[in-house]
Amino acid sequence: MAEPVLSLRGLDIRFNSDGHRSRVVNGIGFDLMAGQTLGLVGESGCGKSVTSLAIMRLLASPPAEIAAGEVIFEKRDLLKLSERDMRELRGGRIGMIFQEPMTSLNPVYTCGAQIIESLQRHSGLTGRPARERAIELLELVRLPSPEKRVDDYPHQLSGGQRQRVMIALALANDPAVLIADEPTTALDVTIQSQILDLLRDLQERTGTAVLMITHDLGVVAETCQAVVIMYAGTVVERGRVESIFGDPQHPYTIGLMAAVPRMDTRRGRLAAIPGSVPPPWAQVPGCRFAARCPLADDRCRSEPPGLREIAPGHEIACWKAPIEGMSEMETHS
Amino acid sequence: MIETILNRILVSIPVLFGVLFLGFALVQLAPGDPARVQAGPTAPPEVVEQIRQEMGLDQPVIVQFGKYMERLAHGDLGRSLISNKSVTSELGAAIVPTIELMFASLIWAIPLGIAMGTLAAVWRGSLFDRLIMAISVAGVSLPIFFICLMLIQLLGVKFPIFPFIGRGGPLWTLEGLRHIALPALSLGMIFIGPVSRMTRSSVLEVLRLDHVRTARAKGLTERQVILRHGLRNALIPVVTLVGLQIGYLLGGAVVTETIFSYPGIGRLAVGAILSSDFPLTQGTILVLALGFILVNLIVDILYAQLDPRVQKK
Numbered sequence: 213m214a215e216p217v218l219s220l221r222g223l224d225i226r227f228n229s230d231g232h233r234s235r236v237v238n239g240i241g242f243d244l245m246a247g248q249t250l251g252l253v254g255e256s257g258c259g260k261s262v263t264s265l266a267i268m269r270l271l272a273s274p275p276a277e278i279a280a281g282e283v284i285f286e287k288r289d290l291l292k293l294s295e296r297d298m299r300e301l302r303g304g305r306i307g308m309i310f311q312e313p314m315t316s317l318n319p320v321y322t323c324g325a326q327i328i329e330s331l332q333r334h335s336g337l338t339g340r341p342a343r344e345r346a347i348e349l350l351e352l353v354r355l356p357s358p359e360k361r362v363d364d365y366p367h368q369l370s371g372g373q374r375q376r377v378m379i380a381l382a383l384a385n386d387p388a389v390l391i392a393d394e395p396t397t398a399l400d401v402t403i404q405s406q407i408l409d410l411l412r413d414l415q416e417r418t419g420t421a422v423l424m425i426t427h428d429l430g431v432v433a434e435t436c437q438a439v440v441i442m443y444a445g446t447v448v449e450r451g452r453v454e455s456i457f458g459d460p461q462h463p464y465t466i467g468l469m470a471a472v473p474r475m476d477t478r479r480g481r482l483a484a485i486p487g488s489v490p491p492p493w494a495q496v497p498g499c500r501f502a503a504r505c506p507l508a509d510d511r512c513r514s515e516p517p518g519l520r521e522i523a524p525g526h527e528i529a530c531w532k533a534p535i536e537g538m539s540e541m542e543t544h545s
Numbered sequence: 546m547i548e549t550i551l552n553r554i555l556v557s558i559p560v561l562f563g564v565l566f567l568g569f570a571l572v573q574l575a576p577g578d579p580a581r582v583q584a585g586p587t588a589p590p591e592v593v594e595q596i597r598q599e600m601g602l603d604q605p606v607i608v609q610f611g612k613y614m615e616r617l618a619h620g621d622l623g624r625s626l627i628s629n630k631s632v633t634s635e636l637g638a639a640i641v642p643t644i645e646l647m648f649a650s651l652i653w654a655i656p657l658g659i660a661m662g663t664l665a666a667v668w669r670g671s672l673f674d675r676l677i678m679a680i681s682v683a684g685v686s687l688p689i690f691f692i693c694l695m696l697i698q699l700l701g702v703k704f705p706i707f708p709f710i711g712r713g714g715p716l717w718t719l720e721g722l723r724h725i726a727l728p729a730l731s732l733g734m735i736f737i738g739p740v741s742r743m744t745r746s747s748v749l750e751v752l753r754l755d756h757v758r759t760a761r762a763k764g765l766t767e768r769q770v771i772l773r774h775g776l777r778n779a780l781i782p783v784v785t786l787v788g789l790q791i792g793y794l795l796g797g798a799v800v801t802e803t804i805f806s807y808p809g810i811g812r813l814a815v816g817a818i819l820s821s822d823f824p825l826t827q828g829t830i831l832v833l834a835l836g837f838i839l840v841n842l843i844v845d846i847l848y849a850q851l852d853p854r855v856q857k858k
Contacts, residue, residue, distance in 0.1 A: 301764070310755060367854045
C-alpha cells in the first residue's frame, strides 16, 4: 500500500500560443499509491486535464511544453522515455478513460474491434481468444448481453454504455494505473452513479490505482481515498479524503465545500466564490487565489505559499492556515 | 442492402426519363436539320420535306419524344443518320474504350490523390504540404484541354514517348497501354486536385476528433493512428466527392477523347452533335446518364460500407 505507483514532482506545463506564454500547470506534485483512488479536483481550466494528458504524454507539442518536473511510473521518468517505450505503456500499463463517451470511440469500428485492437497491440491476442477476452471485458464492465454488444457499433449504444466500453478498453491489458478524466461529467446523474459504482468495484477487484480527475466533490467523496485540490495550475491542498473533507484548510477548498448544494439546509441562493480565476498568462507574484480570498493580506499577494504539512497526511499551500474552518471564513466575508 | 439497391434503381428511373427528355428538347433547339442531313446537302426541298415527314420530324416535340420512348422500351435506339449503322452497335463499339479510359485515369489518380492529401494533412504547413496544394490548385484550375495539349507537347512531341492519336487496342496489350497513357494522364490530372484537397481537409478534421486521442491512448503508432483511425474515417466524404467527380470526368472525357481522337463515347457524342445526328446524340446522352446513375449507385453502396451509421437508417 505504501508504495506510490505514480508520482508527479514539480510538473510545469506551458502553452505557447499567439505570443502568450501561459503557465497552465505550475510545479504540481502528488503520489498515487498502489490500489488507491486519488481525486484530482479543480474547476474548469485549472489544468487537471492537461496534467492527465501530460502523464500520458498526449499533449500536442507545440503549443504545449513540459518545462520542468518528473512523472515517475514504476521507477521510470515517463518524460524521459522514448516515444516507442511510451507507446508500450499507453493502453498497456496505463489506461485512460475520457470525458466524452459519445465521441471517444471510433464510429466506424465495432466496440469489439476497438478493444481487440488494444489487446492485439499489448497482449498479442488475436482471433478467437482476443474476441473472447473482449466479451469477458464487456461482461466485467456489466454491459448487458456482451456477446451481442461486441459486434455493435458505438452509435448503437447509449452514452453510459459507451463509457462502459471505454472502461473495458482502458482495462483491457490489466493496467497498473487508470486515469479517468471526468468519466461521468457527460452522463445523466443516475448513469453517473452506476459508472462510479462500477469504477469503485473494478478498482477493488483488480487493484488498479485510479487517478480520478473531476470537478465534482461528490465524486471524490464517493470514490477516492486521497485528494489533490488544484487551483489555477497549482496544488493548494492535498491529503486524505477524510481529513480534507472533515477539516478543509485552504480558503479555496472551504469555498468549494460551501458551494456544494446541500439537501439539509435551505438557503435562498447557492453559495459561490466571488471573483474569477486569473487567466493562465497573468503574472501573479503571490498566492494565485489571493484576489478572491477573504483572508488575503499583503504577504499573500506578494509571496507564493509553498505546500506544508499542517497535520499528518494533510498539506496545504496557504500562509493563513490553520484556519478555524468555515466560521472564520464567514466572519471575514 | 438489396432492398436499398432496388430502391435506388427505382428512384433513378424518373431521373433517367428527365435526362432523356431534356436531352431530346435540347437537340431540337440546337441548330441543324436532321432531315437535311439525311437527304444530303444537294437534295431538293421537296425531298427534304418528304424525309422530314417520314422521320416524323414535322410532329410536335412531345409526340416525337413519345415515339422515341416507345421504341426505346423495345430496345430500339434507332439508326445513325450518318453511318446508317444501328445506334446500339455504335455505342457498343465506343463504350469499352471509354470504360478503359475511365479505369486507366482513376486507377492511378484516386490512390495518388488520397495519398497526397493524407501526407499533406500529416505534414501540415510543411513545404511538401504547400507543394501538394499548389499542384492541386493547378489541377483544379487548369482547363482539361490545356493539360492535354501540354502533355502532348511534352511527352508526345518533345520527348516522343507516347503516341497521342487514337486507341492502340485493348488495355491489356502494350500498344493499348501506350496509347491510353496520355489521355489517362490528362483525365487523371483534373481528378487529383479535388481528391487531394478533400482528403487533406477531411483527414485534418478527423485527426482533431476525440476518438483519435483514444487511439493514441491505446499505444498505437502514429502511422496506425493516421491510417486506421484518421484516413479510414476521412474517406467517407472523399468517396462522395469521387462519385461526383466521376460525373465531371465523363464531361472531361468528351474533350480528352476529342483531342486524342480516342474512339470513345465522348468523341461519338461530339461527332453526333456536330453533324446533327439526332438518334446517335440521344443514344450517347442515354449512355452517359446511365453511367452517372451507376456511379452514384456504387457510391451509395460504398458509403454504407464505410460508415456503419448509414446502414441503420
